Amino acid sequence: MGKVWLLAIACIQMWGAYDHRYVAQSEIAASVGAFTTPYDIAMGVSEFTDSTGWLEWTDANSAYNQDLCVAYSIACVKDKVPSIMPFYGDHAVLSIGYQSHADEIGTPIADNMTYHDPDPIQGGNLNIIGPLLKERFQPTNGLYWVVVGYRWHVYDGRDGYNAFLEAGGTYYGGPLNYHPETF
Amino acid sequence: MNKFKYFFTFVLVLSLLQFTFAEKRAKPLPMKELTDPASPSYVPYPYPKTKQELIADMKYAIKKFFLPSEDRHEVIIGPLPGFRKVLPNLLEENPMYKIGKIIKVKNLLSRCPYDYYWQIYILNEDDSKAACVVMVANGLYGGSASDFPKDKPIYIKTEDDILGDLAVTLGRNITKKDIKHMQAIELPPRIGSLFNPAYEIKLKSGDAYYYSSGIKEFFRVKEELPWKKNKKGHRRPCRELAPHPEIYAYDQINDKIMLFEKLQKKE
Numbered sequence: 055m056g057k058v059w060l061l062a063i064a065c066i067q068m069w070g071a072y073d074h075r076y077v078a079q080s081e082i083a084a085s086v087g088a089f090t091t092p093y094d095i096a097m098g099v100s101e102f103t104d105s106t107g108w109l110e111w112t113d114a115n116s117a118y119n120q121d122l123c124v125a126y127s128i129a130c131v132k133d134k135v136p137s138i139m140p141f142y143g144d145h146a147v148l149s150i151g152y153q154s155h156a157d158e159i160g161t162p163i164a165d166n167m168t169y170h171d172p173d174p175i176q177g178g179n180l181n182i183i184g185p186l187l188k189e190r191f192q193p194t195n196g197l198y199w200v201v202v203g204y205r206w207h208v209y210d211g212r213d214g215y216n217a218f219l220e221a222g223g224t225y226y227g228g229p230l231n232y233h234p235e236t237f
Numbered sequence: 238m239n240k241f242k243y244f245f246t247f248v249l250v251l252s253l254l255q256f257t258f259a260e261k262r263a264k265p266l267p268m269k270e271l272t273d274p275a276s277p278s279y280v281p282y283p284y285p286k287t288k289q290e291l292i293a294d295m296k297y298a299i300k301k302f303f304l305p306s307e308d309r310h311e312v313i314i315g316p317l318p319g320f321r322k323v324l325p326n327l328l329e330e331n332p333m334y335k336i337g338k339i340i341k342v343k344n345l346l347s348r349c350p351y352d353y354y355w356q357i358y359i360l361n362e363d364d365s366k367a368a369c370v371v372m373v374a375n376g377l378y379g380g381s382a383s384d385f386p387k388d389k390p391i392y393i394k395t396e397d398d399i400l401g402d403l404a405v406t407l408g409r410n411i412t413k414k415d416i417k418h419m420q421a422i423e424l425p426p427r428i429g430s431l432f433n434p435a436y437e438i439k440l441k442s443g444d445a446y447y448y449s450s451g452i453k454e455f456f457r458v459k460e461e462l463p464w465k466k467n468k469k470g471h472r473r474p475c476r477e478l479a480p481h482p483e484i485y486a487y488d489q490i491n492d493k494i495m496l497f498e499k500l501q502k503k504e
Contacts, residue, residue, distance in 0.1 A: 072314060089476075114471070132312050142487075144476045145426040151313030153302065166302060166380070168313055175451040176432050177369075178384030179318030186371070186379045189263075189348040190431070196471045 062090050062146040064172030065138045066098040069148060069203075072136055073104035092194070095138055095146070096201045105135050105203025114193030121163055123198040124191065128152045128162045130202035138201040139169070143192045147171050147180075149200075262490070265350035271375055280376035288339060291355055295370055298378030299324045319383035323359055323368040334359050334367050338393055342434045344423040347489035354379055356421070356434065358393050365390035369432055382432040399436055399448050406455050408503025417441045424449075424486035426475075428456060428497060435486075447497065456484075456497035464494045 063082045070077050086098035092109050099107025110126040112119035127137040127149050137149045151168030164184045171180055182190070191198070270276045271283040281297050282290035303324050326332050337358035344352060351374035359368040371379035385391050394402075396419055404411040418439040422429055424447065429435025433451040440446075447456045462479070464487060466472050475494055479485035484497045 131314060134312075134314050136314060142425040143472075144474055150315060151311070151318075153309055153311045155310060162310075168318055171430075173427070173430070173451065176430060177382035178386075179320065180380065180382045180432065181318065181320055182380035182431070183373075183378055185377075186349075186373070186431070189346055190425075192348075193471070194474055196469060 062095045062138060063088070063098070065146050065148045065170075066095065066102050068170050068172070069099060069105075069136045069138070070102045072150075075103060077102050092140075092199050092201060099138070099201055099203050103203065107201050107203045109199055110202055111197045111199035114196050114198050117188075120188055120191065120198050121157070121161060123200055124164050124167075124187070125161050126202050127167075127200045128154050128164060130200075135203045137203070139191055140194060140199065141171075141190045141192075143194055151181075261347065262352070263348050263350045266375060266377075271377075278377060283376050284374060285355075285372075285376050291339065291357070291372060291376075292336060294376040295357060295372055295378065296328060298372075299328060302378065304328075320368050320381040323383055324370070324381060327359065334361065336360075337364070337366075338395075340421045340434070342421040342423055343437075345486075345488040345490050346423070346425070351375065352490075354423075356432070360393075361390075363390070365392055371431060380431065394450065396436075400438070403438060403446060403448065403455060406500050406502050411440070415440050415442070422447075424495075426486070427451065428486045446500065455500040457500060458495050459484075459498040460496040462494040462496065464488075464492050466492075 063079050063086065066082050066086070067077060067079050082098055082102055085101055086094040090098070092111075096107040096109045099105060110123060112123045114120070124139075127139055130137040131149055131152055138146055139149050141147050148170045149167055150170060152162075153165040154162040155165060157163050164187055166181055166183045167187050168179060168181045170178065193199075266278055268283060270278040271280050273279055280294050282294050285291040285294050303321055323334055326334055327336070337360040339358070340356045341353050342356050344354060353374055355372040355374070357370045357372060358366060359370065361367045366385055368381055368383040370381045373379045400411055400413065400416070400419075416438065418437070420437050421434040422437045423431060424435045425431075428447060428449045428451075430451060433449075435450065436448040438446045438448065445457065447458075448454075449456065464472055464475075464478070475485060475487055478494055479496055484499075485494055486497070487494045
């Protein structure tokens with residue numbers, strides 16, 4: 055997995071602000087590094103927000119895998135937790151809203167996504183339609199990935215998160231695909 | 238003639254190879270899906286050709302996505318974004334906002350089926366930017382941006398403004414007569430983004446300059462790097478090839494990364 059660029063740090067910062075935790079980007083960078091890997095971003099989410107962050111990824115070998123990765127982000131946002139998504143391969147944005155519909159097997163498919171871009175010139179709130187989202191949500195080294203968090207884990211702290219993982223938990227009952235060593 | 242036949246054959250094979258390896262754009266939606274009112278991709282005017290048709294398509298999309306509906310599955314964290322107020326207001330008889338400049342933006346993303354999209358600026362009463370809407374070439378809604386800083390209103394630059402700024406930067410007079418080609422272009426990730434495209438300015442002299450409306454600087458291409466896919470169909474992450482986000486952009490159609498340098502203003 056390649057490095058993504060430092061604007062992911064701003065995404066962690068914005069996510070933290072949703073939880074009323076205001077941290078300087080320099081502090082986040084000092085912890086997770088200025089040029090971060092997706093795994094580091096997930097660790098940064100755990101450290102600087104009220105959610106436990108982790109990585110969901112799929113092989114970038116089918117359109118469905120891309121939909122599935124977006125679905126992880128939708129599930130996260132439905133739980134009122136933001137999610138970090140790479141754009142253009144090495145830029146990152148913070149997803150905060152979705153309009154969606156379910157496909158024939160129940161996977162939520164994004165009709166459009168509302169998000170923040172760390173680049174302030176873009177505007178405070180941005181919205182992108184599903185097909186354009188799929189054009190810009192591009193894989194890194196052959197993997198689609200998103201950083202998600204789940205607030206109920208926070209209620210039970212790290213123990214709850216570990217229990218969730220031990221139970222094979224992941225979104226949509228799919229196989230547990232969290233392999234930190236891969237990154 | 239005979240002695241050149243191997244040369245011609247070589248050139249022919251080379252051009253065919255290049256054609257084969259070049260990444261093609263994704264397939265566009267079939268016309269049937271755009272014209273069938275029962276289709277989720279229906280638009281009143283497929284491939285709008287006039288300003289009126291484009292605006293009609295935009296208003297259709299606003300009704301579809303942003304008017305209250307009980308059927309829609311939607312979640313947003315926090316307060317409703319500004320575009321949810323600005324865009325529905327355009328459907329009213331006397332809207333608070335006005336439709337401003339519309340520009341055609343070229344893109345170099347192979348996943349985009351079309352080589353351009355439309356950007357529509359929605360303005361406040363004082364002509365500052367209230368929102369902007371991206372419309373796909375086929376007439377479908379693409380996206381929108383809003384909630385710009387209130388303390389620093391953004392005014393949209395005209396092509397004349399940009400040429401004036403370029404003349405100041407280069408320290409010499411530049412008029413429209415010197416321009417061979419000027420076009421808005423998406424140059425991801427930073428030089429020109431979806432909602433803040435860059436301007437590509439090609440002069441008759443052969444020089445080419447790029448104005449980033451996001452960074453508000455002029456650039457020129459310093460170097461072009463090949464960016465081919467590997468056997469698995471993946472490319473190397475751009476950042477392994479280009480160290481700083483503000484000075485590179487990629488072109489998936491022509492398989493290259495462009496490294497830029499900022500133009501220094503002439504005193």
